Amino acid sequence: MRRFYVIGFGLLLLFDTLAQISFKLAGDYALPLEFGPAWLLRVFGAPWIYGAFVGYVGAFFTWMTLLRHAPIGPAFAASHLEIVSVLLLSHGLFDEHIGTLQLLGALCIVAGILCLAVGETESERAGATLEHLPPAPHEPPR
Amino acid sequence: MNAPSGGLVALLWTLNVVVDTAGQLAFKAAAHDAHESDGLQRWRHMASRPWLWLGIGCYIAEFLVWLAFLSLVPLSEGVLLGSINIVVVMLAGRLLFGERLSRMRTAGILLIATGVALVGLP
Known part of the structure; x- marks a missing residue:
């Protein structure tokens, strides 16, 4: 389960960051901002917007x-x-x-993630079932 | 918030919290509902139930509400208030899905919400 979370949240971070940075690059490339076909052509004519997709x-x-x-509660948080990644990359x-x-906020977020990670490791070690969910069929019972 | 449009700002903000939370809960319900099947079959199962589509609908609604909200308040204030969503989703997960809130979990979630609020401060 630890591997599932590390890979899953790592991928999520990668995709989310890619989308935000790509949007910024697409917008910058297509400047000046105007509401018309020329602007749309500039947006979709460069590769950045596809990175956002x-x-x-x-x-x-x-x-x-x-x-x-x-x-959902801890995962959404x-x-x-x-x-944090977008803050650092935009710098x-x-x-x-920055x-x-x-x-300070970025440090708080990282500290919170560490708390969640430690909490999950502890509850797994204690043998507590993860949640309300029964184990998936392909997994050994916890 | 005490501008003439304060009532509208409050309404849009409330809508944002409601739609964001409902969307996340719908996604969780979709994933929970289909946790016994695997791979493509799991996706087919999720697509055949209303939860996933409710979640996607909420995302689209949230996009519009957020756009309207940000046209009335500065982005930093928007991000600041967005940290409330984290706490609301935590409480809703506890109430609706019976998610355990251990001390470490609660501390982690509150730290993240504080961090998001700090990043949003002007």
Whole structure:
């Protein structure tokens, strides 16, 4: 189950980040913003917007697979790690400024994810069943 | 929030929380409902039930509500209020799916919600 979560949330983070960064690149490339066919042609004529599609679709399928086992409360919270990756990448790629509060917030999010990870490891070690879900047929009973 | 459109802002924000939470719960219900089948069969099962489509419908509605909301408040305020959604989804998961809220889990979720709020502060 640990592997399932690490791979699942890792993929989700990758797809979510890809979508956000691609949207930004697509928007930047298509500047100036105007509501007409010329702008749309610029958006869809560059590869970036397709990265955003891949990110959205990939994130959807990953999320629905994760939710098979993951409880929605902690999983929904954990999906916000995307904010940290986008914050760091937008600093590296677009020279966006990261303020003290934003840095503090990013640290809080990472600390929260660590709490969730430790909590799951502990409950698995204690032999507690994951949730309300019975084990899936292909898995050994916990 | 005390601008003349304060009532509308509050309404849109409430709608955002409701639609976001409903969407996530619908996705969880879809995944839970189909947890016994595998692979393509699982997707076929999910597609034949209303939950998945309710979730997707909520996503589309949320997109529109969010767009309207952000046209009235600055993005930072929007992100700030979005952290409330994390807590609401946690409570709803507890109530509707009986999800355990151990001390570590609750601490982790609240830390993440605080972090999201901090990132959103101007």
